[in-house]
Amino acid sequence: MMFVVGTAAVLLALVLAVAAALRGPTVFDRLLAGNTIGTLAILLLAVFGFWAGRPEWLDIALTYGFLNLIGTLAVLKFFRHGDLAYDVEEDGAIDSEASS
Amino acid sequence: MSVVDVVDALSWVAIALGSFFVVTGAVGLIRMPDVYTRMHAASVIDTMGAGLIILGLILQAGFTLVTLKLLFILALFFFTGPVAAHALAQAALHEEIEPKLDHDRRAYSGHAADRGAADNELIAGFEEPPTDKE
Numbered sequence: 357m358m359f360v361v362g363t364a365a366v367l368l369a370l371v372l373a374v375a376a377a378l379r380g381p382t383v384f385d386r387l388l389a390g391n392t393i394g395t396l397a398i399l400l401l402a403v404f405g406f407w408a409g410r411p412e413w414l415d416i417a418l419t420y421g422f423l424n425l426i427g428t429l430a431v432l433k434f435f436r437h438g439d440l441a442y443d444v445e446e447d448g449a450i451d452s453e454a455s456s
Numbered sequence: 457m458s459v460v461d462v463v464d465a466l467s468w469v470a471i472a473l474g475s476f477f478v479v480t481g482a483v484g485l486i487r488m489p490d491v492y493t494r495m496h497a498a499s500v501i502d503t504m505g506a507g508l509i510i511l512g513l514i515l516q517a518g519f520t521l522v523t524l525k526l527l528f529i530l531a532l533f534f535f536t537g538p539v540a541a542h543a544l545a546q547a548a549l550h551e552e553i554e555p556k557l558d559h560d561r562r563a564y565s566g567h568a569a570d571r572g573a574a575d576n577e578l579i580a581g582f583e584e585p586p587t588d589k590e
Binding site (some may be wrong): 358359361362364365366369370373374375376379382384385387388391392395396398399402404408411414415417418420421422423424425428429432435 | 458467468471472474475476479481482483485486491494495496498501502505506509510512513516517522525526528529533536540543544547548551553586
């Protein structure tokens, strides 16, 4: 019965996170909300899997966690450099620019 | 009360507390004013919320393969959370999104000669802190 409480809480948090992602206003707010949605999806898979008596769903949750990290980093790299295949050697000024 | 009942009760408490922290973090994601403070709220979900809920699930599972998988998920959160947060904050700073501050303490750092016009504007509306020397 306790899994119902956990599932309901995670679902409520998911609704709030989707609202935050829709509201923005900057792309980084949306990315943060997207990352949170991924975390909550992992938790939902775990708790709901226990409720349904199918803890094997944890494998899917693990896979989803790694995909979430790679996706977030890829989108961040895209918005920082405007290009996923950015070459630091071409433009060494990026480090001094970031630290100033 | 047998040992099983005690473990069951502890698991209940952990999942209920974790649910509370998950909802708290999501509400913070809505209510916080800028992206840096929202990251602070979102980290509550990554650490306390996920940690307590997974702890409760571990207490339910006992010594099985499921517990090992749950520990892997917990380790994943503890390593990927800081990496994602650091990359996000660095990208936001690089895009020159300013943190909302009551007092900009960066105005004190460095020499006066290095300050730009924007820094001097910040300092103009600023009270010098009292020094102990005088």
